[in-house]
Amino acid sequence: MSNAELAPDLVSRRSLLLGGLAAAGGAAALATTTVAQDMPGHDMSGMPVEPAATSTSPYAAPPAHGGAHGDMMTVGTVDHGANGFDPSTMLTEWETGTLSTMEDGRTLRTFTVEAIDKEIEIAPGVMFPAWTYNGRVPGPALRAKEGERLRIVFSNFGSHPHSMHFHGIHSARMDGVPGAGLINPGEEFVYEFDAKPFGCHLYHCHALPLKRHMHKGMYGAFIIDPDPALHPEFAEVAASRLLGTPENALWQEMVMVMNAFDTNFDNENEFYAVNTIAHAYAKTPIRIVKSRPVRIYLVNVTEFDPINSFHLHANFFDYFDTGTNLAPTLRTVDLIMQCQAQRGILEFSFRDHEAGSYMFHPHQSEFTELGWMGMFDVVEG
Incomplete structure (x- = not known):
């Protein structure tokens, strides 16, 4: 049966158009205002920039490149x-x-x-x-x-x-x-x-x-x-x-449960999230004090997809698989995969970074575009 013959309520997730989702490919850049920095339309011109030839910091902001990658996000607010x-x-x-x-x-x-x-x-x-x-x-x-x-x-x-x-x-x-x-x-x-x-x-x-x-x-x-x-x-x-x-x-601890929802019950998910609400931490970034380390208790319960993942932008973390050891299973990684019921502890720090917005998301682009993407708002303190 062709797609044209499918009833409207049986349209697959791959043809689902969420209001405000722009097909930009890959992980989206968030257009939002945070405490730490202003990023309207992903224009980073407001950030301090050191010329490439004179920059001494590996964490200096890149030059503003203009042009938006698009706001691949749901429109409106959840009650x-x-x-x-x-x-x-x-x-x-x-x-x-x-x-x-x-x-x-x-x-x-x-x-x-x-x-x-x-x-x-x-x-x-x-x-x-x-x-x-x-x-x-x-x-x-x-x-x-x-x-x-x-x-x-x-x-x-x-x-x-x-x-x-x-x-x-x-x-x-x-x-x-x-x-x-x-x-x-x-x-x-x-x-x-x-x-x-x-x-x-x-x-x-x-x-x-x-x-x-x-x-x-x-x-x-x-x-x-x-x-x-x-x-x-x-x-x-x-x-x-x-x-x-x-x-x-001393730690900034949080629990993140990666989940998804099949809204038309065809065994394919239409929305992906951490802690249920699509794009929750993109619209309301998670405030992180840069001087304090971060610990995430990460659990994957996603149904209908064999693997979910967590990718941290511009940083790396130590990973404790299942958390049953006090020494890291993996050191200095920026991506971890989990099947359903797999879980672990992530530990990292933004101590040496500039304040600003740092994205996290799965490295399945479809999941990112359908709701599972967020931002850390790293601030001085």
Whole structure:
């Protein structure tokens, strides 16, 4: 069947025209105003420029080249209030639950999670019938400390059977698969296990059909911080990851869940994003203080595409695959690929850079043009 014969509601993502998307090829340059520098139409004439012959800094701005690469971006704004979550605040929202002490003296950390059917806006004017954890996509970023006892009280207020499958170490009866923690609408289940291993993990629904439950939004980050006392050879590094320590407070930490949405249910995604909202961090860049290091907990949950990726412009990072080691898996890279459920920790700094706007995006151009692209607004301080 030719494209001309396809019904309008079956048009593929490759022929989808988002308002304001200009086919410029490759990663787009953002036309926006940030605190650090003005880049109208990608005209960099307002930036300090050192002549090539006299420049002594490898980070000096290039000469203004004029001409725009185009604003490949959705038009309009998403109502974050109606959604009940804001991707800008979601970056640093850690759900730490409530603490109590068990009879054996160990710490018990309890989380409460609910499955809720909810329509959300994923791009300006584009609604998606999601299945959510606690009314948001991705679900809350659960964060605990290595060695604690975890208790997750899960209630299903949705219209389908759901579960919570945690990527971690636990018993078979806590696995969240059919026959082990899968619950029907109106029911409740309590998952309980020890927080191990430390690292950057995730949880998601494991009800069938799995691709349906994943794609509809039932996933979230699950972070276990290392206990410095258990890693004396890396105590300082472990302390820098432990939420609430002075060492951790030096870092600018954030969680990014790479996801996508098939809005016409043809098993192809029409929108791509980090933390759900297309172009969220392009329209509202992420403020970074250049003197402080950056740590990203990166998780890929994209359905219908085998690989997603993260590329950092004008900089390189160290990568800790799955986050279960305190020494980098890869050093000094600017691109990492992840299949679904793969995750890791990125660490980098803009200390030696000039202030300004620095792009990040996947290196699949289609993903970039359909919503998965953002900017860091690096400022002095």
